[in-house]
Amino acid sequence: MAVKLTLPDGKALELADGATGADAAAAIGPGLARAALAIEVSHPQAGGEPEVRDLARALPDGAHVSILTAKSGERALELIRHDAAHVLAAAVLELYDGVKISIGPPIADGFYYDFEFPSGTVLSDADLPRIEERMRAHVEAAELFERRDVPVAEARERFVKERQDYKVELIDDLVSAADSATPLETVSLYTNGPFTDLCRGPHAPSTKTVGAFKLNSIAGAYWRGDSNRTMLTRIYGTAFFSKADLSEHLERIELAKARDHRKLGRELGLFTFSDVSPGAAFWLPAGTSVWNALVRLSRQMGHERGYSEVKTPQIYDAELWKTSGHWGKYRENMFTVNVEDREMGVKPMNCPGHAHLFSTRRHSYRELPVRYFEPGLLHRNEPSGVLHGLLRVRHFAQDDAHIFCTEDQVQQEVRGCLEMAFDTYALFDLDVRLELSTRPEQRVGTDEMWDRAEEKLTRSLQELGLSYELNPGDGAFYGPKIDMHMTDSLGRSWQLGTVQLDYSMPERFQLSYTGADNQEHRPVMIHRALFGSYERFIGVMIEHYAGELPLWLAPVQAIVLPVSDRFNGYGASVADSLRGEDTRVELDDRSESIGRKIREAELRKIPYMLVVGEREEGEHAVAVRERHGGDLGSLPVEKFAERLLGELYSATLKPRKSSERHA
RNA sequence: GCCGGAGUAGCUCAGCUGGUAGAGCACCUGUCUUGUAAACAGGAGGUCAGGGGUUCGAGACCCCUCUCCGGCUCCA
16 A cells, blocks of 8 residues: 655646655655754645644555755744744753643744742743753753553543642543544644653654744743733743844834834933823824824725714713613723712723713614714723733724614615725735624623624625634624734734624613604614724834824925025925925024034934025925935925925825725 | 843933942034034033832832733734
């Protein structure tokens, strides 16, 4: 018998029965045999995901295979990072007595391993070099990764004996998760040097392919991500094939830190934080200008799409929050206040206020959909540990809207929200990741209602040709939602926009409209925010643009720089003539050298610097310098004004259509 | 909220094993009148996050609180 394989180039390869991945690599060529780390196996006919396996395992007949080497990109990095996690565990077990190991997977950009240290042992960053050193010894020893499939009972006994409780729990869970028709008989153990771990694999042949690694940080992490369970000590690290790749990665991270919105926000004078109000930004004039530009955009786009702006109170009687359900589900996150013995809650969301507003008068089906927009200020009492610059605050404003419509209008309205979202994001050259979150365990409404709602969201996404991830069970208790995510400079993901279908709030607030049949009907509510919160959005935008905000958002769009005091008068007249409703122009009339004025304008990341001196005054012109030192030469003041307004117009008034970007 | 780390002038940071708090930039004053990324000189600025303790003596050591940073959980 023989094993027939298909290689990536379509060629067939026939090997003896029982041939391994290593045999396959050797059959293709000696160079590949040396470089091979693992083998990817798939059965296109049978379907299913390709699986990366150890080279030492026998190959199945009929498989398509592809040898993984150091050049195989992310898949190969994932492999050695997983290897590195095992080496880390080996080192920690040697250095510290009584450590319990849990899990250690590869992650984006690195790996981690979670440990429980005996009580009294506290690990800090200072301990990392010592651990790295021990790891290095194991890597240099080129210890082999050996896989053994052992009976469940044997593996369990082994870990019980070693007092590795977490491993025992993992085995027990694997057993109970297994199909009763095909019970789990064996689990795989991997041994590298002195260390044996319960692990599915795969691993490279030996530890030596971990060419360069570094332990980055220590953090707490709950066992199984459950805040009711033990907090373990997590050690984060990263690994690459070469030292050069590692240092390139570390440099990239350093560069990313320069984009941090907290740093740039301070440097650019946009906002600041203070101990007197944790989780709340103090907006300086420049930051307020950015803020206002965004609110203006929200208003303009909403106006064009049939939204009406409303204003609702900050503080409501507890009764309203009981009606909305927040008192029961969201109270720990709310600030409450006592007003003459009356318990009141500061609003963490606008929806109850909008629902109440809708209920204060009668509505005909003819006026639906009603679209209320409110850039409303919200307060949420977020746990102290989660506050994070502008990205997670206690005091913020959402570009929030609630649409009240008939069941028949839902689909079209959801679609409208998504189109508006992508028209908005297109203005910022943003790529967002979409998630569809479906019914959670705890929910209100019938299954039929959820079927309908989820189908409507799904169809809207499909009609627009948008790709999305499914996030089952993560919907709001009142309805499914589509969330729009973006990442910050260090790759952390933040939710910006959201579109949520809600059948519950209309019920709770007894909302109704009069239909064509003269009967009262329940409207459907759609919650939607596109920026999410202005705070978070501005934070993400600062990082997205590395502080170099586009012209229309820049707090100061152009600064006039007279070369000496003698031209301050002319400079002032230029600045005055350029300043308008949509233009923000400043004059630097300090008695400073032109070099300094330019340097400071560059540091403030002002898009245009207009140098004026004798020549310019004579010609009624400005010498235009673009951010980053681009000298555009001299332009008559009127020409420059045209250019400025032209750019502003094209940036915000003619957004690219979502279909052009996301077809 | 939980785990770990940190907090010195507006900002970036020195300050050794405890012995009277420093620099650069920014700020103020004066001089300079500047042509595309830093003119020169002088001055002012700190209950060393806050509180308690150890000590003859604490920015340094110990405890508590607050805030921030990195994670976890949670979230726009």
